Amino acid sequence: MPHLTIDYSSRLADVFDRAALVRELHPLVLEVTGSAGVCKTFFRPAESYVGDGGGDRRGFVHVEVGLMPGRPEALKGYLSESILAVVAKHLPAGGADGVVLSAEVRDLPGSYRLFPAGRPRAGAPVRVPCGASPRR
Numbered sequence: 001m002p003h004l005t006i007d008y009s010s011r012l013a014d015v016f017d018r019a020a021l022v023r024e025l026h027p028l029v030l031e032v033t034g035s036a037g038v039c040k041t042f043f044r045p046a047e048s049y050v051g052d053g054g055g056d057r058r059g060f061v062h063v064e065v066g067l068m069p070g071r072p073e074a075l076k077g078y079l080s081e082s083i084l085a086v087v088a089k090h091l092p093a094g095g096a097d098g099v100v101l102s103a104e105v106r107d108l109p110g111s112y113r114l115f116p117a118g119r120p121r122a123g124a125p126v127r128v129p130c131g132a133s134p135r136r
Helices: 018-033 073-089
Strands: 003-009 040-046 059-067 099-107
Touching: 003 018, 018 040, 018 059, 018 073, 059 073, 073 099
Parallel strands: 003 040, 059 099
Antiparallel strands: 003 059
């Protein structure tokens, strides 16, 4: 169930081992959160700039994890810290040196839906395409 979105500096594209990261990150997220299901990860390379006076040519990696609501904040904080440690291992020889890393674990909103989610249950709400109004 967990959804992971990983934004990273496009300048890291040739040195950031994304496949190895996913192989280690997915089991970690499932174990720490107790989630049942399959992690889904979306990588997005992007131009990035770090404006802290240290030069804007540094790399940046941000990991966002979306979970069903109900986990305590302490668990989310622990998961964020664990994610940062794993990401640092999958960067080039210098590790996280010169690369800004961040992680955020958040609850998915009540409007979250997954498709395909199996057959609709009897009495389940009808899914209505955007812009359409439900028939009564």
